[in-house]
Amino acid sequence: MVDLWGGYRDAQRLDPWEDDTLATVFSTTKGMAAMAIAVAHSRGLFELDEPVATYWPEFAQAGKAAITVRQLLSHQAGLSAIDERLDLEVLSDLDRLAEIIARQRPAWEPGSRHGYHGLSLGYYENELIRRVDPEHRSIGRFLWEEVARPLDIEFYIGLPAEVPASRLATIQAFHPFTMLLHPKTMPVRMVLALLWPPSLVARTLTNPRMRGPGDMDLPEYRAIEFPSGSGVANARALAKAYGVIATGGQALGLLPRTMEELTAPPVLPTGGSRDLIIGWNTAYGLGFWKPCPVFLPELRLRAFGAAGAGGSLGFADPDTQVGYAYVMNRMGFHMYDDPREKALRDALYRCLGRARA
Numbered sequence: 239m240v241d242l243w244g245g246y247r248d249a250q251r252l253d254p255w256e257d258d259t260l261a262t263v264f265s266t267t268k269g270m271a272a273m274a275i276a277v278a279h280s281r282g283l284f285e286l287d288e289p290v291a292t293y294w295p296e297f298a299q300a301g302k303a304a305i306t307v308r309q310l311l312s313h314q315a316g317l318s319a320i321d322e323r324l325d326l327e328v329l330s331d332l333d334r335l336a337e338i339i340a341r342q343r344p345a346w347e348p349g350s351r352h353g354y355h356g357l358s359l360g361y362y363e364n365e366l367i368r369r370v371d372p373e374h375r376s377i378g379r380f381l382w383e384e385v386a387r388p389l390d391i392e393f394y395i396g397l398p399a400e401v402p403a404s405r406l407a408t409i410q411a412f413h414p415f416t417m418l419l420h421p422k423t424m425p426v427r428m429v430l431a432l433l434w435p436p437s438l439v440a441r442t443l444t445n446p447r448m449r450g451p452g453d454m455d456l457p458e459y460r461a462i463e464f465p466s467g468s469g470v471a472n473a474r475a476l477a478k479a480y481g482v483i484a485t486g487g488q489a490l491g492l493l494p495r496t497m498e499e500l501t502a503p504p505v506l507p508t509g510g511s512r513d514l515i516i517g518w519n520t521a522y523g524l525g526f527w528k529p530c531p532v533f534l535p536e537l538r539l540r541a542f543g544a545a546g547a548g549g550s551l552g553f554a555d556p557d558t559q560v561g562y563a564y565v566m567n568r569m570g571f572h573m574y575d576d577p578r579e580k581a582l583r584d585a586l587y588r589c590l591g592r593a594r595a
Contacts, residue, residue: 240586241474247407247567260392260470261407261550261567262455265356267469269544269552270393271363272525273479273490274381275311279524280487280496283370286311286524290362294369296336300343309349310362312522314507316344317362318355318515319441329446330462332376336365345438346514352507352522353514356443360465363525378463385490389482391475395468397460406470407567409548411452420571427517442515451547452569467546473563476552480543481561484554501540501556504528516573532574536587549576551583558590 247255278284284293286308291298297305305315322338329335339361346353355362364377371380378395386393394401417429431439453459459468482489487497504521511530513520521530526542534541534553543553543562548569554561564579 241477242582243473249408249410253404255407255567256405257474258405258472259407260394260401260405260472261565262409262460263469263471263476263550263552263565264451264454264467264546264548266476266544266546266550266552266563266565267395267465267467268359269526269542270381270385270469270471270476270479271360271377271395271465272311272544273385273483274367274377275363275525276483276487276492276496276500277384277490278367278370278380279499280491280493284366286499290366294336294340294365296340299341302342302344302348305344305348307366308505308524310366311359311525312352312505312507313355313359313513314350314352314522315348315355315362316346316351316353317342317358318353319345319438320358320361320445321441324446326446326458326462329464332364332368332463335361336368339365350507351509351514352511352520353438353442354516354520355466356515357445357466358442359525360467364463364465376463377465385479386475389479389489391471391478393469393471393475393479394460395465396463397468397470399461401470409452409455410568411450411455411548412569412571413450417571423572425517425573428515439515454547471565473552473565476563476565477561479561480552480554480563481559484556484561485559499524500526500542500554503539504530545574547573549579551576551579558587560586560590562586 243255245255247253247259287306290305291303309315367377367380368374417424428439431437454467504523511519518532521528527533527544529537529541538557541555545551550565552563570576
């Protein structure tokens with residue numbers, strides 16, 4: 239059990255990072271949202287190969303009647319971009335948001351390709367939970383009551399007002415255009431496509447409009463339930479949750495059938511693994527990333543997790559029964575394998591290797 243923290247939580251280097259400091263973890267939030275989905279699956283609230291419309295009839299609009307829950311959670315549904323303009327007012331009204339995303343037409347034949355649903359996945363996961371949960375809880379509330387509270391960890395999708403600002407790290411962000419200066423660490427085609435507003439990539443990643451990824455750290459975004467990117471936590475919380483699930487998930491009531499789905503090889507789309515948004519070969523399953531050439535390639539396919547903009551990461555490795563997480567506030571330019579995080583991960587596995595020897 240290793241728990242490390244250090245540095246400063248502000249750009250002026252005046253406030254030390256403390257053991258209870260919390261930070262926005264961007265798309266690493268998706269992994270915790272997926273844990274909520276896994277708990278709901280173990281409760282028998284939905285089946286992966288059932289159409290989403292079985293649980294949410296309005297979803298069947300615009301040619302989506304046959305899309306399965308598995309396809310939706312594997313970024314294969316073609317719903318990466320939402321055509322109707324979203325803003326904070328819409329995102330704060332889950333009923334209105336559900337009506338908008340139910341009207342969305344897929345950008346490709348569902349199941350034929352996959353593409354990172356960088357912002358939209360959380361909207362659909364939230365509404366799925368609201369539809370299948372007997373209490374009709376949002377995913378943020380479901381996660382808190384069924385995952386965070388039972389594990390005695392702090393992970394918020396929708397930061398409560400009572401959490402004091404003195405506990406929050408300030409994200410040191412970058413302007414999107416500066417990504418062009420880092421062609422070796424960012425997917426070049428994705429970055430270039432972002433500059434062309436009509437492109438699928440731009441429509442996927444720029445709705446709602448933001449000045450850059452750092453806007454997710456604004457108080458107004460932290461306060462709403464944005465399950466794809468505005469989660470607030472520390473590495474201890476993420477690592478503990480992933481550790482529980484890496485060792486079988488009994489503390490969360492995960493059934494063997496759910497663990498088998500989590501640890502199974504990814505079910506790739508018929509058109510192959512090339513990601514239509516990121517441009518690299520990727521793999522997904524049950525809301526998580528799976529090991530692939532650009533995500534934890536050194537691990538076996540039983541592993542799963544999620545990474546966030548700027549360098550944060552959390553994953554479960556059932557083969558070593560390890561849960562791991564890294565959280566930062568100075569955003570880096572590596573989409574995966576941020577050097578700060580990678581050094582810690584490599585050290586961990588060197589220790590595990592020596593322990594086995």
